[in-house]
Amino acid sequence: MIVIAILIGCIIGAVIGMNSPVIPYTYSIFLAIAVVAALDSVFGGITSVLKKNFDLTIFISGFFCNSILSIALTYLGQKLNLDIYLAALVVFVGRMFTNLTIIRRHYIEKWTNKREKEEVKE
């Protein structure tokens, strides 16, 4: 169910994106950092669904707050001539890997459990 929803969302989004106008180059870094923040939120959401402690409010607020905060930090970094967005990037990508590990473990454990059960039956 969730996998199908993700796939449909991605495909529709990509189709709309292909047909929409481009943004000015100056702002493209903001969009890039917002995309990474959103990607992190989605991975976090999937992880919490697997852990069965998913909270819709936390998920939605995290999605938008992370994006907005990272854009604000990037803007501040441009004003201070300091690449603050690198810090946000490290945090987001680091968390993405952690979440990916959790997702991977979950499914591998499920798979091995199933196989063990089958072996026991035989």
Added chain:
Amino acid sequence: MNKKVISIVIGFMCLILSYGISVQVKTINSIGTKTSTNATENELRDEVLRAKEKYDNLYNALEEAEKKLEQERTNATQNNTELTDLENSIKEANKVAGLSEVTGPGITITLDDNDKITSNNILLDPNSALVHDIDVIRVVNELKNAGAEAISVNGQRIVTTTAIECDGNVITVNGVKIGTPFVIQAIGLPEQLNGLNRYGGYLMNLQENYGIKVTTKKEDEITIPKYTGVIKFEYAESK
């Protein structure tokens, strides 16, 4: 919390996410840059792109302001013959100076490099197979001699301050880099301008001796853009 709502929300988030990604990819593709591993290079490229965008925005604003000015001037001088005469003389002067777009009959000349250098060609020097700045200058000069009223090279209007220069493997016209093929357009009596193509003329010479691909085409209506720079006279004073 049922699973349906969760799926819809996550699907919607993914929609926003992939929308953002594809817009970003499209933006970067449209600029045509490649990310280099060299940080300094990336920074410099970034700066250039930003400056270019700023320039484009300012230029658009300028153009809009000019259009508005024109409109205002036309409105202001509508019911006054004296002012209308002055307005017309401004328009005439702009036309002559190359500060307004003009249309009319004329010819289009295209010069392109000779890409078929074979061993039985007399050409040994690959340099002579290329179109040089001097060739463009000669053609422009001959067009002027043939009575062309307005000339452009790859969309760059030739005005009094125009310099055509060699700049490595491209040439610059009005300080703007242009490359082959060179499309030279001129407004004037087409038959007269087409006389450039006469036997023994410069264009024939280029074609016969150096294999430069020259095409000339008479046209009923061509549009020559206005000069986009600023002509500023600091030392010359009119008496």
